[in-house]
Amino acid sequence: METGFSFEVKWRDADLLEIRISGWNGAFGGSTDVYVPIGGLKNAATKVEGFPRHPLDKRELQFGVFGHKWAGGAVNMLFYCADAAGHALIEAKIESEHGGTPKAESALFFVSVEASAIDRFVADLRRLEADQSGTAILKAS
16 A cells, blocks of 8 residues: 555445545554444545644544444544644554454554645545545545
């Protein structure tokens, strides 16, 4: 996988999408399957649209629920600026599916991204929501 994030629709029904979210920064990464309600990808796109507006701008996305009592994995992505020049960074935590056991694997890593890559990712998420199939990519810088 190239550095960045990939959101791929694995399964769908009338209420939910199962999305495989993978992330990799060249040294660390992870992948998990999460359940996202219909409309969830569109909402995520709206939350990160236009990031960053200023150096103190922060946005957060969460998919799935962390902890062994819930089905599926979880992903948290915190978008923020690494410096006053507005260089964007994502702090990502990915937790694997744990099958009802108290043991889950997780990864915490950071990925640098350009604002233009976020704009393309927003468009990809909206297309993924509309088509309910395919892949959305957020490329690292």
